[in-house]
Amino acid sequence: MSRTARLAVFLSAFIFLGYAPAALADGETAPTRDPKQPVDEPYTAKLHKYTTESFFTSPLVDYLPASKTVPTPEVVLGDVAGAPGILPYAEDVYHYMRLLEKASPRVKVFSIGTTEEGREMIAVALSSEGNLKNLDANTERLAKLGDPRSIKFDDSEADKLVAQAVPVYYITGTIHSPETGAPTALMELAYRLAVDESPYIREIRDGMITLITPVVEVDGRDRMVDIYKWHLAHPKDFYPPLIYWGKYVAHDNNRDAMGVTLKLTQNVLNTYVSWHAQVLHDLHESVPYLYDNTVGDGPYNAWVDPLLVDEWQMIGSRNVADMTKFGMPGVFAHGDFDTWSPGYLMFVAAMHNGISRLYETFGNGGADTRERTLEPDEYSRTWYRANPPLPKALWSQRDNNNYEETGLLTSLHYFNENKRLFLKNFYLKSKRSIRKPAAEGPAAYVFPADDPRASVQADLLRIMLRQHVEISRATVAFQVALPPKKEKKSAKPQAAEEKNKTPQPTTRDFPRGSYVIRMDQPYSRIADALLDYQYWSPDDPQQTPYDDTGWTFGELFGVQVARVTDPQVLTVAMERVTELPSFGGATGDGTLFAIDNHAEPALATLRYQLKTASIEATEEPFQVGAQKFSRGTFLIKGVSRGDIDAATKNLRLHAAALSAAPSVNTHPVRAARIAFLHTWTGTQTEGWWRLALDELKIPYDYISTQKINTIPDLNAQYDVILFPPVGWNSSPATIIQGLPLAWGNPLPWQDTPLTPNLVGKNDSTPDMRPGLGWDGVAKLQNFVEKGGVLLTTADTSQFALSIGMASGVAASPSEKMKIVGAIVGTRLVDATSPIAYGYEEKVSTYCDNGPIFSLNSVLGSRRRRLGPETTVRATGRGTKDDPDFVVGRTAAEAPEKPEADLWESPPVTDEQKFNNPRVIPQADRARVILRYADSKELLISGLVIGGNEIAQHPAVLDVPKGAGHVILFSINPIYRGETENTYSLVLNTVLNFDSLNAGKKTPEK
């Protein structure tokens, strides 16, 4: 640092110190109102009226300053924020924010995008008039701090920027629709920040920019308000549970910060990044009374900068201290939440050099005032909760709003007091992200240009772009050094065979055009976190992971991702890619086009798109000249070259024109008519399936279990019924019976004048309670018997088994097994099945304690098959492998037992064959498509305990039944936009629905 630069830093720091001497005398500004500013008396009186205990509020929010020009939330709500019985629609909230904007130069409203159903999302900036006037210049300063390359890593320049910049603190509300308090709290908070002249609030307003998205899940908010209005109109009735939040998913909308598939994540992420904000603070309501769960519990995500961990602790403990001083009970910062998964919305900040924060306050799921009784683990005094919540209390939405606003205001104030430190940290974290290759590695992740699954590679790269990760493309072929393999230390002398083993390669070559994700970029953390492997120790003190434990995207997408530690990779000639180039199209001459099959979901899109084309799948691999085609290759006829060229370019597929058809067996690939089946008890897990099919433009009818019964002939309308996992409330009994009808009232899910937003483009019913019913069960069985295909997963597979849809398949409960949202290895068992088309022998899959399937050849057996290691000889003479000796006679050789692998149907023994009508005919036995890997190879990423219980057992089964098939999945193939590797297991079933027996070995008699 030069001398003048040093002086400048000293001076700027001095000037800053001089600005607020009162704040720094004892480090605090009193959180009291300005006695010179009049109070809005009627509003304040209502605040007191709706607060149920004097200690459920604070000096920051127990009054509302009056303004002659700026309207209070009352003008829109008809009452104060948090008043009983009042929940505003998103539109009302926006209307108020725009009234504020009109009335005050301290408020600016920005539109930040729309939802899946077309509703607007907004961000409201609150700051001094001067700060808002200079937004662009300020954003430029923050951008420089966020990308130290732009100032050539000049720390003194950074210090100047730190001294001048105004930080941005981004608050997001109501991502979870039944957590209803945030919008009114944020309306009132916005008013306070615009109007209040107390020194405490003024400091926040002058010192920083508060950015607010009052409603994150806008579609879900409007549904929730509908439901609440229905409840007010029918106060004595049960009201319908909020079965849909957003168009696709419910609670999981807060698990999308990795895949970024939902609009709300995209909009918040883009806002966060474009404002170069320092904090993302997300509001939730499920724990009494205020739990800053950012601090939570371990294990912490291993990719975040340790500086961030310190920031969590600083802000969190100060937050607790401030609110405890106000006398507010139940404020704490540790508890049941591990910060391992980066899937939460707040992690947008943690993975982009900012600070992630999350509050759980206490909501009533609506605006009723209710007596709330807590569980002992909620009100107990613990080391981290010295002033716990009350075991029982009357609780109002206003109480909740008081906690939310007080927590936020104390956070904002503390952040502002220490903003130079946090801005400097923002710079340091950004710098450390860029210095990653030298400091910790790796240097880059490389996506090879010759990956056979190019369209899936493009999809994964697109997620990286959505994450604002910089992607480059090598303009030359290049080579990197591989890290040396660690020598295993062994006491034993090296065996001869060890010595003669072929040496490990020391370099790897990549073709020109390979994609390089450099780790010397500001957002290296998110790329590293998504592409690296995860290991959760079975001995971790945290025995109940909060969410998924593994997510390695290269594995879940089935795309090659090379973690390169050789820093030379950064010197390779490459250029930035901001848009993925299109590729693919038709080559060669001829009217028959072949598209090789690498289990790319785009193949299914193509089938549905080329409606009139004849498409066949080859049942064997073949070769034309030097070009090899795998089993399942599409042979397309009856489409013009122009059309096929356009379609394949659009989908990033390669079509090769052939002069003659290859001489292999083929069968038609058809655009099956799909019914997508859902229950009225849970729609979230299947929502990810709908989203995937919609993105792939694969049409389906979305029907409920109730509808099945009303369709006269299922086979006349559908070829395939997809019944994806239900998630919550998914026992076979609930699927069939639904909710109790003997009491209560109908629970309508319909658009009415009172509830105009419920249905959207999803489904409706006059009463959510009835389930599939026994007639529906018979209909499903009949559908399959007559040739239909029913595909089930995890809990719906359990359902299919429980109604006798799959002879000889048992699903046993696990004993000690814990596979918590992890990536596990599976192996292809029958590559000739069309379901397996395009897959290699090893398939990485997402598993969350999937059911343990066992096959049996005799009806009635329901036990989990145990491995061969479990058969051992009795205690006796000789060695472990000797037969048993009995004194006085020669040793009897045991008859050889017919053997079968653990995933197969065991051969029928001679004893079983004798007069046994229960033996299942060979032709009716399940065909194993995929099985779980052996115990030692099961874990790929995340946590696996007791994996031996499921190791080698079937993971995907094709069970013949009558003329049709039941396809049972133990893994979940379509999940959170993260598992594209396994989408084609479902899509292959769909496209080959009437040829699933292709390649099946003829059963022995």
Ligand SMILES: [Zn+2]
């Ligand atoms: Zn929540």
